[in-house]
Amino acid sequence: MGGEKFGFFIWVSSISCLICLCHGYVPVNNYLINCGSPTNITVTGRVFISDKLASTLLTSPSEILAASNRSSDSDIYKTARIFTGISKYTFSVARGRHWVRLHFSPFQFKNFEMGSAKFSVSSQTHVLLSDFTVKSRVMKEYSLNVATSHLELMFTPSGDSFAFVNALEVVSIPDTLISGDPSFAGSPGRFQGLSWQALETVHRVNMGGPRVTPNNDTLSRIWEPDSEFLVEKNLVKSVSKIASVDYVPGYATEDTAPRTVYGTCTEMNSADNPSSNFNVTWDFDVVPDFQYFLRFHFCDIVSKALNQLYFNLYVDAMMVVENLDLSSYLSNTLAGAYTMDYVTGSAKQNNRIRVSIGPSTVHTDYPTAILNGLEIMKMNNSKGQLSMGTFLPGASNSTTKKKNIGMIVGATVGPLFALVVLGGFFLLFKKRGRGQDGQSKTWIPLSTSGATSDSNGTTITSVTSNSSYRIPFAAVKEATNSFDENRAIGVGGFGKVYKGELHDGTQVAVKRGNPKSQQGLAEFRTEIEMLSQFRHRHLVSLIGYCDENNEMILIYEYMENGTLKSHLYGSGLPSLSWKQRLEICIGSARGLHYLHTGDSKPVIHRDVKSANILLDENLMAKVADFGLSKTGPEIDQTHVSTAVKGSFGYLDPEYFRRQQLTEKSDVYSFGVVMFEVLCARPVIDPTLTREMVNLAEWAMKWQKKGQLEHIIDPSLHGKIRPDSLRKFGETGEKCLADFGVDRPSMGDVLWNLEYALQLQEAVIDGDDQEDDNSTNIIGELPLRFNDFNNRGDTSVNVGVARERQFQEEESSVDDLSGVSMSKVFSQLVKSEGR
Template sequence: MRFKLRNLLLIFSTVCIFLNPFHISGSPLLLTCGPNTGGTDADGRKWEPDGKYLVAGDDKSTAAKAGLQDPSLPSYVPYMSARIFQSESTYQFPLQNSSSRTLLRLHFYPSPYPNVDVSKSYFSVVAGSMLLLNNFSAYITAEALSQSYLVKEYYLTPPRSASLNVTFRPADNSFAFINGVEVIAAPEIFDNEPLLVGSYIDARTFTTVPVTASSMEMSYRLNVGGQFISPMNDSDGLMRTWYDDSVYIYGAGHGVALQADTRVGYKKMPPYTAPLDVYRTYRSMGAYADVNKVSNLTWIFEIDPGFMYLVRLHWCDSEMVKVNQRVFDVMINNMTAAHEVDLFGWTNAIATPVRKDYVVITENVTGNDDTHMWVSLVPTNQTRPEFMDVLLNGLEIFKMSDNVESTLAGPNPMISDLMRKYLEGHRMGLKDFEENDSTIIITFGAGGAAAVGVATAVICVVYRRKRKATAGGDSRTSWLPISWNSNTNTTKSSTAGKNQTLVAISTDAASNCRHFSLVEVTSATDNFDESNVIGVGGFGKVYKGVIDGGTKVAIKRSNPSSGQGVNEFVTEIEMLSRLRHRHLVSLIGFCEDNGEMILVYDYMGRGTLREHLYKGNETTLSWKQRLQICIGSARGLHYLHTGAKYTIIHRDVKTTNILLDDKWVAKVSDFGLSKTGPTMDKGHVSTAVKGSFGYLDPEYFSRQQLTDKSDVYSFGVVLFEVLCARPALSPNLPQDQVSLADWAARNVRNGTVENIIDPALKGTVSPDSLAKFVEMAAKCLADHGGHRPSMGDVLWSLEMVLQLQETYESSGAMEGPEEGRSVEYDRENDGEKNETTGYEENDHTFSLYVNQEGR
């Protein structure tokens, strides 16, 4: 009876396991290192103390608490406590399933700890017999990647015993440390023999590589065409992080990011392969066959040479309904990985997930500094497919262990030479960055991979200014024209009877602005004569032009080698065609003839705000003029945040994006990076970090969570730029003065603001006006977005600052209006409603209450 009951229970539990779509092999072991008590992280996961897993007699460690909590930390637990190892020490973790792979995550937070100098920490980590890290410096790695914390993720082959030993070995005269450990019995996600890239001859002739005996380190994990996926939203409880792919795309042609319009399910795919959100979103090239024939979609990654890498591609075609409709080749490092990929032909079904693995060998040649991997999808016409297009949903890259030496360890990453020169003010120094007004794109890679962070960001910017030669030697443009006379969701009938979705400028946007021909634009600028250039930005050159017999305009022409392209072009048109406000620059129209991408704006006779603050400005702005310009800019941003139908986050607020007309009226410009703000119950938009050095919100930079308070932080930098008349970044100054935000905040804390203000302002500024201005600007630079004021509060404070200054100038003393009197400021009919779109401005009147005796 007992035997039957036990069998029934076993069968029942087994059925439950297989019916549970979120099943992983065993419960995860989460350890917070150092303290005697565990804790709960921000996601509600419980972590237990690590002490009982240290091998007895082998432990000479101490517990320590971090001296500083960086605002970018995702959780207090496990990062704010650490275990410090002064000598070799070993953890022994019991394994619930010794026949499966072990997913091991190591968490490092190189913060100041008592009695040790974390910058001098060098150590190795060995798991079983596999060397994971060698002479590793978490401090150097975090600094090179501009990250406050690191996560290393490994998939280890099954050990020969029922436990896993993880040993920390400090270097001579050094120490090791660890903040958190995760041990998870993972499903076998590497269960096949992938094709060796470069060995493909035909469908029957190629070489495969066995990978079941190789341990893996996760290098990149991307949700292609989709947004950031947090660990809590990963499938099967594996707690993986999936990042936006756009920052890794080579060249200006990002293709189009789309979402499936049909239901996507796993079907025969194991749920642990990837979240359904990965298979619901995808990136393709679009519907322009003539352009696609000479184009491709390419991603670029930094790697450690000398290892083999497993490249995993996730596909789910929710559009094609028969074979030979969309066919393409896959190239990795200019070698064929897959030829004539036909996803419907592979699955014989629509919206069916599939993943394929490929292995590429990288060489570690002395003197060879090419540490990049290229992944390209190239349309092929060999089979005469119905559409010239490609598609990708997700991409993962894993470093494979060297089974001869049993190692996954690579060198500590170094900050790129380009970034170093930038910081030192050399070739990419202040002058170049001001004149080119470069906009950067930054992202964080999962697992602390060496390719991720600022080094990759700058490298990607440089590579995007080049045109990649394909394997055949042809220079292939990845330019994507835009169809302006159709809705974004317009469908075009194919011969197969399948409607194909096109990404285009919406009818509303196109009807709200003018469509210029290339002939008109060429004539307006004297054939783009260099004498008419009035500025250069990340998108391209800006020309002064004349249209309609005398109307002055500013014409922004895209640069094919620019880091910006189709996405920015479309966003600018979609945003500005719907927005009408006195303090937003007006878009007149656009041109996209012959592959050009050109935007036409009202001409702003006084140029940028930056031009009147430094760079040899001829006009010295008074304090009152500066305040009026700041107030106008704040009105424009406040309208974006609250006055439109949806919250709009500018994402690139800086003094070069604040323009001045002939009457010194300030207008916010350049909406190419703007995002529609959070909706429903979310307080942020998860997205790759985009913006400009010196103005980036550190919280957004670290967590990829964009809010309207990110604009507030950038505007705070602008305010101090106005006050101090110096750039946001000055690489030629001493290190503690390079960043204006840091320098200003430090002087505010020390009460020495008078030492940093523009000498031209001294003796002309009301002390109370200055004090209120500095107080408000400093609040804008708070580390946490929740501690910053709203743009409405900033606007209110600036108007008060102006009233205090005007009272000071009119009376010669600091006397305000009668106590309790309401000083109302009419907004000069700034609000204009666009009847077509429903975007409108809040028609608020701001009331300022100023004490008669001042502050």
């Protein structure tokens, strides 16, 4: 009987696909589930199947079917399935992007008040909802890229609560709908890896037009009118010319957005006044601490001829597109449907996204601007979450506790509010004319600005007043042959890097700042400050800088072997041996350990990655690029609160979540580098299967299974001693702990790497007769150090000798300062954006 029911389910799903066929797109998978209902129903032309008939989809230790007597516009909200334990639906799907839509409408059923339910919903790879409570009808829509042959949707009650759902949808969508590398909104560079992002629809808006329902959209989407989001409704007018929409091949299609969206728009109401000069603005609520994907839909239905409409597009007051001429994008087609995709440059720090359009300075005879549609989608964070609450099974009601604490704190600090307001006015006057970081955005030469402070508040007068550091611009031009492009050896976030030669024959690398770069004065000052105050054999040292003619140039000695990254993959250079890789990791760890402990206050690098570890002619490692470095917390503090900066794939997830920076953020990044060294592959590779895209996650999976040898660089097979690999893997695992307090210090990491090297060398030195293919030769050594916590163990003399040697090197003034100031170099190639 169960087989007959499921066969009926497949038959009805096929009918549903045929219904979609009349709209154009035919989804490969089209699961529409009416949860808790004994019968099928049709809603907006789509058939929702009873999950009783499709019972094979559901795995639930305890569920309850609930029904309401209330009237409802959509029958899917009359019933629900209630879960008192962890339960899941499993769908057999084709790999690719799918809509996942969850329908909730709470009602009272026996002892279950669904409005008080608290629960989480997750897939195999992403947390969709956590500690979720719903008080009124809502539909949550997600776009997931499924990399396996099945999709699981798990419902997990929080604590002693329960979960419920009224209906759900799992429907294929074209993989091309969400693809490419969109630009950052208002910032240089592009976001990579969008195709693997999980997205949650936050807003989908039809500007100037009516509400679009699923039966009028080929992908069954809902588009809301824009009136509730407009800041000034009297500044706009609505235009509707649906018949004029032209879907140009190779650009937007009806699956991108329906004609109802492209054929209507909200237009700036300039009233034919050529002097009109204002912006039209929409305000959207979002959840902070996430990045957002923005898709703008354009179709010039207001112009009577080509090249008439020019306007500007802004996001959060930042210019995104200037002098936008839609017809030029569409091969001189009028009324062609077109999209522009952007990603917010970093996690939102507030709960608003503000979008504006306004007149351009080009062709001002008739100033106007339009927008046809907009989609705003939340992007998953580095942990795969689309919701930040507690989501583990059996989690306590932390939200209530936080609310109570918030009330207590609010009552306590209330009397201080007046003082805070006064302080705010004071800071406002102090920051007038300055940028977000409190730095002037004008590139003022340091030599004319007197005593200045970097982003950490450290005065750098000693640097700017020391003429031995400043190099004339004429000398820099001569060294680079006037910045000959044939001498360009790399490009990064700050600017291009050129190979040059000073008049005394010294080979140099010259990093020339690009005034259009998002990095600028703050990074320039920070780099000078950091490199001038530290002297260490494993940190780069500054030769000089140039700040003439509004230039910002940093000069380092050329390093023959470039970056660690270039020796691991992508460049065709000879493979490094395991001993060489360990020594490079040890050198890098020494440099970072010195940063964290070598001054009165620790210095946090904030951008540790393989592209920022440089190698000299002897493959000795030096940590480079201090433009994002930050002075660490005071002795009585635990962290520094600061905006998140770093490189995708290396970023500490705790720092990303809480914006609280500690030395342990560098430790996390270094752990990623360790596995990059071991596996010789990029830290993010969207071309791989979902489980392999993120190196840190993939390596941790194999490390926890105790099978790390299965994913190492093939050139290292048979050449790593088992104990050395085990110690290295354990150290990397500790570095990648979710919480900073669980991670080792850089000193502990260094100690364990030294020991891993000893484990690799000890057997080789006394066992020359063995073949190099020795991964199966030895087992556990008789004595092993405890992980990270037992550095005083004196039972292994070789380890103690290494520890003593390390301490002597770090404490020796001669050792720290005996390297020539010219033995330096900073980053050659920076392929990752910040």
